[in-house]
Amino acid sequence: MTKKNLEQIAWVTGAGRGIGRALVSHLVKDGWTVAISARTEKELNTLKAECPSGSVEVYPLDVTKVDATLEVLEKIEANLGSLRLVIFNAGTHVSMPVSAFSSSIFRSLMETNFMGVVNGLEAVIPLFTKRQSGHIAIMGSLAGYRGLPTASAYGASKAALINMCEALKPELEAVGVRLTLINPGFVETPLTAKNEFPMPFLIPVDEATNFIIKRLRNSPFEIAFPRQFVWLMKLLYHLPDRLFFSITRRFLKK
Numbered sequence: 001m002t003k004k005n006l007e008q009i010a011w012v013t014g015a016g017r018g019i020g021r022a023l024v025s026h027l028v029k030d031g032w033t034v035a036i037s038a039r040t041e042k043e044l045n046t047l048k049a050e051c052p053s054g055s056v057e058v059y060p061l062d063v064t065k066v067d068a069t070l071e072v073l074e075k076i077e078a079n080l081g082s083l084r085l086v087i088f089n090a091g092t093h094v095s096m097p098v099s100a101f102s103s104s105i106f107r108s109l110m111e112t113n114f115m116g117v118v119n120g121l122e123a124v125i126p127l128f129t130k131r132q133s134g135h136i137a138i139m140g141s142l143a144g145y146r147g148l149p150t151a152s153a154y155g156a157s158k159a160a161l162i163n164m165c166e167a168l169k170p171e172l173e174a175v176g177v178r179l180t181l182i183n184p185g186f187v188e189t190p191l192t193a194k195n196e197f198p199m200p201f202l203i204p205v206d207e208a209t210n211f212i213i214k215r216l217r218n219s220p221f222e223i224a225f226p227r228q229f230v231w232l233m234k235l236l237y238h239l240p241d242r243l244f245f246s247i248t249r250r251f252l253k254k
């Protein structure tokens with residue numbers, strides 16, 4: 001494949017299914033060449049086969065592996081050209097009631113959802129800061145705003161991402177690198193299909209990713225949606241603890 005210009009090369013992790021997969025389809029429609037990563041090569045190859053020839057290239061990766069992450073980035077740049085946009089989307093969710101509290105669930109969610117992004121940033125930041133350009137987008141979640149029952153591990157991993165992005169934003173901006181934090185509510189994907197609890201304001205994946213791609217063009221610090229859920233979560237954030245817990249107590253299974 002021939003190298004393209006700086007404007008058109010993107011890398012999406014967690015691209016095999018769900019939000020990542022739909023993001024890739026939107027990017028390709030917008031004329032981007034996209035490097036796609038996840039662990040399941042078969043899903044990546046299926047996505048590649050569904051996209052116009054030359055628009056998508058497969059780079060299998062487990063984002064928890066720091067050395068492999070740097071190697072993949074180097075391969076992408078050598079094969080496709082300079083990245084303009086990276087979307088660190090790979091992540092997962094495990095519901096964990098207190099009766100099943102487990103350090104191994106915490107470790108595994110932090111490794112994928114948080115350290116997976118950190119590994120990507122360690123690879124990309126030196127390149128982008130040297131070039132004084134580039135756009136980094138990170139998949140957080142509205143679940144990172146406040147602690148919700150059974151989501152102590154997932155919520156903690158996403159809260160860590162939110163805090164990290166707030167800390168990084170001014171420094172990256174000062175060297176010409178854009179940073180966007182994406183905080184969705186519930187989106188219909190294979191991941192949420194497993195959830196047995198009610199999911200308020202659940203939206204189709206295509207609607208979610210269409211919104212993300214449109215908003216990414218303006219490089220805001222945060223893309224949070226759907227609006228009603230964002231306001232609800234922001235309200236919960238500002239409530240005094242007594243009121244907050246009187247609400248979240250109701251989420252407990254009887």
Ligand SMILES: NC(=O)c1ccc[n+]([C@@H]2O[C@H](COP(=O)([O-])OP(=O)(O)OC[C@H]3O[C@@H](n4cnc5c(N)ncnc54)[C@H](OP(=O)(O)O)[C@@H]3O)[C@@H](O)[C@H]2O)c1
Nearest residue numbers: 014016017018019038039040062063090091186187189191
């Ligand atoms: N769906 C929602 O309601 C929702 C809401 C808020 C935030 N999010 C966030 O959005 C992101 C995508 O969620 P989704 O719902 O699309 O999930 P999904 O349908 O389960 O897809 C997750 C993708 O991430 C990849 N992935 C998981 N672990 C990985 C690893 N260690 N290394 C590389 N790739 C890995 C998976 O592929 P492999 O398993 O093959 O590696 C898959 O391609 C996650 O960060 C999630 O937390 C989702």
